[in-house]
Amino acid sequence: MIGVDEQREAELREAADAVLGTLLHTEAKDLAPDLISALTPEQFPEPRQGELWDLLSSMWAAARPCDPITVTRELRERGDLERLAGPAGAAWLHQLHDAVPTVAHSLAYAEVLREEAQWKALALAGARTMTAVQRREGSALAAAEASVEAFRSVRDQQHVRQDDLPVDLVDFLEEADDEPDWVIPGVLARWDRLMITAGEGGGKSLMLRQILMRAAAGLHPWKKARIAPVRVLHIDAENAADQARPWLRRMAKAAADEGAPIDRDRFMLRMIPEGLDVTQASDRAWLARMVEHARPDLISIGSLYKLTTNGESDEKAARPIMAALEMMRTVSGGAAMLLEAHAPHATMGKRDLRPIGSSLWLRWPEYGFGLAPAKGEGAEELRLMDWVPWRGPRSERVWPEQFCQGATWPWQAIQYRGNAPIPGPTLTVEEAEAAGLIPDQSFWDDQQIGT
Incomplete structure (x- = not known):
């Protein structure tokens, strides 16, 4: 009786022969691109099969004839005929060709090889974990993190795709643009990262919480419009719970008053005023657990300087923080990310709004935007703030020009400078309020975004 392992090996050999034989058929031209994209040489049971697959794939990609005769000639010229085709040489290639009853099933055979390769990768990741456990190398948390990353790489394994030929500009421009996978329509899509900077007490924490709270409630951050509610994870590494709770309570009530109460399991948060050290395996593992538990569409974390305890802010210090943040996005499956960072102190009366630390940020x-106090008579009474970009945007989004202090929510957006005139010699604050020129509780209402 044939054992289970022997039967599996026989099935793998048949599947490998079938996909190799398929590429030796000229009628496989319609299937070849998908078949080549489905497998890598490493996913074949034997190295020689993987090398032959690489050659056949290259010949197809170069639009060269690929049949037993042309492949035999190519292998003979390379001096690899017997090494890759075995003692039978050309005869074996003809056998591969003739053993394929139909090329239509080739993708199913490729799936057999790919599945087995993933099982082997999973077994290897487990073996490495057990080796680390037995040898007690490094810390247990570091070994656990390495193990999680190894298993995750098996789960998210990407497959090499055949390089596409260049596209003509005329055809390229005729293609419709893909609609972003919005988290907040017009503002943030999945995988987007927004960093907000300001000086100490500049209001960036309140801005960040307002965006989170309104998004979780199904409200646009600064428009009088509904959006689809999103799941939010807020990691505050700077403020204590007693500092944040009054504002969060006030914002939650404001959302409820607008008919958009925040449902349970919609907004998850942790306050860590002592900060984190994401250069350490334990804190990175903790962050991964938080993300896996919350399953957020939108993540906020900061301030940046509280994500490490070494006190350094150079490029060497920035890279592990970036790696930890990328890990969070990957674990979440592409959640949009809000980041909070401090801007340097003003020099010569002017404030640089770029984040403190490495230029990598x-x-x-x-x-990247900073909140900067606006100039002009009356600006201080309104707490008028310019919304200043310090990084050129990668895609078009809709941002306000200014913010001022709101009545119900901390910040009221102003669509463009001059939308809410600053009181001056010809217009007092009282006159502006009476004329309805100074925004209070209202939000933009120029666009209604449906759920």
């Missing part, structure tokens, strides 16, 4: 997020 200037390029890392897709969108």
